[in-house]
Amino acid sequence: QVQLVESGGGLVQAGASLRLSCAASGGIFSRYTMGWFRQAPGKEREFVAHVRWNYSTWYADSVKGRFTISRDNAKNAVYLQMNSLKPEDTAVYYCAADPMARVVVRDYEYDYWGQGTQVTVSS
Numbered sequence: 001q002v003q004l005v006e007s008g009g010g011l012v013q014a015g016a017s018l019r020l021s022c023a024a025s026g027g028i029f030s031r032y033t034m035g036w037f038r039q040a041p042g043k044e045r046e047f048v049a050h051v052r053w054n055y056s057t058w059y060a061d062s063v064k065g066r067f068t069i070s071r072d073n074a075k076n077a078v079y080l081q082m083n084s085l086k087p088e089d090t091a092v093y094y095c096a097a098d099p100m101a102r103v104v105v106r107d108y109e110y111d112y113w114g115q116g117t118q119v120t121v122s123s
Contacts, residue, residue, distance in 0.1 A: 002027040002029075002032075002097050003026055004022055004024050004095045004097060004112055004113060005022065005115070006093065006094065006114040006115065006116060007020070007021050007022075007117060008021050009093060009117030009118045009119045011120045011122065012121055012122070014122065014123050015084060017082060017084075018082045019079060019080070019082070020036070020079065020082065020095075020117060021078075022036075022079070022080075023075075024077065024078070024095075024097065025076065027097070027112075028099075029073060029097075030053060031099070031101050032098060032099050032101060033050055033051070033052045033100070033101050033110075034051050034069075034078040034097055034098075035047065035049065035050035035095070035097075035105075036048040036049050036069060036078075036093060036095060036096070037093070037094045038091035038092065038119075039091055039092050039094070039116075040091040045094070045107050047060050047105040047107070048067065048069075048093070050105065051069045051071050052103065053101050055071070058103065058105065060105075062088075063082075066084045067083070068080070078095060080093070086121060087122065088121075089121050092116040092117065092118050092119075093118075094114055094115075095113070095114040096113050097112040097113075098110045099111055099112075
């Protein structure tokens, strides 16, 4: 069983930066596709970014150029560096794992989820 724990959320002003972390335990982390999703109040959960076993990445258009996903297999961790934050980035951010190591952007394709961390960006 894979467990994921996010951290690093908080309240920041527009234009600021935050770095989210996700610590994984169980399973073979280095093989998984690791993704970040977010859910704003009243909205559906949406894909943000993912990083595959070979370090290839994929980003939603809304965050491309501002967010960077990375992984450290030695630490069983994945990170989301968020720069130039905007009020519309306000959401609960979730870390997710796909043990099938696919190129996946839909939430139902991920098997494991963290509990989420709140990011609030004030204008």
